[in-house]
Amino acid sequence: MKCQHCEKPATFHITELTDDVPEELHLCEEHARAYLMQADLKEDDVPSIAGALAQHLKINEAAEQLAKLDQQACPLCGITFYEFRHVGRLGCPHDYICFEDEIDPIISNIHSATAHVGKKPRGAAEGTDKRTELIRLRREMEQAIQVEDYEKASNLRDQIAGIEES
């Protein structure tokens, strides 16, 4: 893909989350830098995911690091970091854990805070890890059914039922 502003290849794919519809930008390093610097200057605007990432990764190293980061995928729902940046929406609750290091600065930039205060659900103490595991199990079960591995599918079904009832 080419940069929106010149003929160079687009190595930065930025999704702005400030409006209702996410705005996508595809830029070369040079134009990305110009864009991000400009974004930093607009203080009144809602902090953007792009701005937060720019602060997190030093711009000069960003292209390479980002490319590596983009390939990382959540083991439960399968969303890649690239896809998250592209659409501005996460894939499942576990993404907050598996992309924690990357999401942390984004969250702190958006909310000017890093920790929740306020209401907690009844199961807050035991955590939700066991139940999010169901996302992976269901995905694997669907895959097993597709390749007609019914024994595996049936085992998975039992595991799922076990967790669902707990």
Add this chain to the structure above:
Amino acid sequence: MFLDELVGNGGEWLKGTGPESDIVISSRIRLARNLSEFPFVRKCSDSDKSAIESRVAEFINQDSKWSDPVCYHRVDEMNDLDRQFLVERRLISRELAESNGARSVLIDAGEKFSVMINEEDHLRIQAVQSGLDLTETWHRINAIDDFVDSCLHYAFHPRFGYLTACPTNVGTGMRVSVMLHLPALVMTRELEKVFRSLQKINLAVRGLYGEGSEAMGDFYQISNQITLGKSEVELVQQVNEVIPVMIEYERKARDFLLRESRDELSDRISRAHGILQNAKTISSEETMHLLSSIRLGVNLGLIEVDLPTLNRLFLQTQPAHLQKMVGGRLEIADRNIQRALYLKKSFNIDEN
């Protein structure tokens, strides 16, 4: 309860009662919630969406669980007109109306709360109240949330709070918003200035139908921008604190108009009344614009029109409401004629 039964009445938020209701239309709070065991909606397979829909419905679609009667509608099985009708009443979002796959909404008979299933998040719970009363709205939605929490497992992170598909909603998952009618600030062109100062204190301003909608009929919603790092009560307080200031600004602008240009203002309101009573064809935008002038006139004592009737007209002259009232689909040109007829009838009944 069938949707058609709702057509004739104005809905909780446009009732026009409650504290400061000449300026404050309604108080609304929504909570974004997700179940821990499914991907967020955008990454759901069709079977995931169906599973979420039936799992949630199993618990919440029961009259015995609620103090008021409720009705449950599958949005994916509805026709376009009914979807748009619910959007106009603000019982569902445009996003829920326009997305695909299994999705639904639970509405209480008094339209004081609704629960959307499979919108951007698995659950979007909203409570609404006529006039300014965010504290009461919070108590009500908190109780609804406790009930849903007792049936299902919410996705929650010890540090990030309630987990949402978009990181802009994480933490409390809560949006507190107050809808205001600000015609005088619009006329005196002071609104921009006021809104800019609100943005500086992390409050957002949106039009009548949320993000991206233009401010129809001079209605504006003021809501919290951030959702993490402040408790629910603090978020309510943050919005609560600024509303009296907004009310004060609007009242000052109204006083200014009365003092400096009473004749002009009075003329404008009477003309608006004249057009609404006599037009043969009229668009929804023009109607909203003129109704807004009349609403201002009533509140300033410059014209006598029954306020509940007026509030209802804001809703009933919108496209889907109008089509449901005449009993079928209409092209735009025919809608504009029917709208004019309906307005004429409503204003004349009011005067007899």
